[in-house]
Amino acid sequence: MGKALMVLGTSSGAGKSLLVTALCRIFSNLGYDVVPFKSQNMSLNSAPSIEGGEISRAQYLQAIACRKKPSVRFNPILLKPEGNMRSQVVFLGKPIGSVSARDYMLSKKEELFRKAMEVLDELKEKHDLVIIEGAGSPVEINLKDYDIANMRVAKHANAKVILVTDIDRGGSFASIVGTMELLRPEERELVMGFVFNKFRGDASLLEPGFEYLERRYGKPTLGVVPYTEHRLPEEDSLAEFPKVRGDLHIQIIRLPHISNFTDFEPLHWANGVDYVTRPEEIKGDLIILPGSKNTVEDLLWLRENGFEDAIIEAHREGSFVVGICGGFQMLGEKIIDTVESGRGEVKGIGLLPAKTVFERTKRTNYLNAEVLWGPAEGMHVEGYEIRFGRSTSKRPFSVITAVNGARTFEPEGAISERVFGTYLHGIFHNFTFTERFLNFLREEKGLEPVSIRAWSIEEEIARFSKVVEENLDVERILEELGL
Structure with a gap:
């Protein structure tokens, strides 16, 4: 049976997708048979899989990072927003209907979650390591009872969890503390450590905060990833649309x-x-x-x-x-x-x-x-x-x-x-x-x-993953995973 590593974020846009992409390439480079997984993704940016069905753009990219052909198994549930609180539901690559948010929560979600976990179990059986991406924040009080993309997945897979936060937004230490406090004790035990993403400056200035987190939770900071310009596709459907005027309008x-x-x-x-x-x-x-x-x-x-x-x-x-x-x-x-x-x-x-x-x-x-x-x-x-x-x-x-x-x-x-x-x-x-x-x-x-x-996607994955690897305690992660 393979191992499972899960990346959760303190918020949407914390950097989960790209951190998973980098980890997929890092572990693939180390010779492990790695695949990505996200039980449920909500996105308007989809891509085709090897089976011909749709998956999210993020898992498509992560599959390439793993040197695998993109598969519907890597993203069993894809929700494509249609407006008016409705989404098209895509399961294992095929549309199965359009539902309201309320109907989805009350009728379809549990059945699809069960089937998605069967897919996850199969991936663990066949591969050395499954790197799982969470969704949004794992501790939204109004959503936690219905959440099928975060801690329920981690507990099912007995995954070691990395909690990532976007320090460029500010308030990262408060976000980590708030997330840890809202996790249940048994969920908190799954967290192996923290990653600070998009940092600009001297990371040594953050040491007092790292020490506080380790004293309070007994969890280390596993890395500080510097703010890095890249050309990897942005996946989030809530991404900003900048207005930039060039020579050509x-x-x-x-x-x-x-x-x-x-x-x-x-x-x-x-x-x-x-x-x-x-x-x-x-x-x-x-x-x-x-x-x-x-x-x-x-x-x-x-x-x-x-x-x-x-x-x-x-x-x-x-x-x-x-x-x-x-x-x-x-x-x-x-x-x-x-x-x-x-x-x-x-x-x-x-x-x-x-x-x-x-x-x-x-x-x-x-x-x-x-x-x-x-x-x-x-x-x-x-x-x-x-x-x-x-x-x-x-x-x-x-x-x-x-x-x-x-x-x-x-x-x-x-x-x-x-x-x-x-x-x-x-x-x-x-x-x-x-x-x-x-x-x-x-x-x-x-x-x-x-x-x-x-340039190629492959080139960008390699360049970005190298930056992450140089700023991440990969040996500690391997040790925690038992690899």
């Missing part, structure tokens, strides 16, 4: 049900991005409609709040418009949806010659494609699709050449004058494509071309 419409916003991180790094919340702001060189968890409802929201007219007017005046997944569907001529919104036929924005029909089976696949659009014509790119809709167009954006490695020939997306739409999530992570596209727009504006340094 790139605007992304902040839809009510925006999803997979990690698609646009390369644009942040290369130029800067402005997330738009009012129609009168729309006048960028590039306007992007992102993916949506509820495409038709967001299309109607655009229409009712003046965004549709503003996008059409900006395009008429020379703005380039791009739609990704749901955004692509909105830019077409019409959508027939009896699946997601149930609204039937709805008129699209009409900037692309495409029609979309929603199907009941969701497609979640890795894709290779050849681009058919203008400056990037003939370029080979890769990405993934997570969608209900099937779109047809006489002017496709690309041809899919492989699905999950199996060769195929399938047109996808659409192009028109200064507009393209595609189902390829991750299209901008193809850096040669992004560089060529941005320089096409820069040349139109009379700007000098930019060069985007190519």
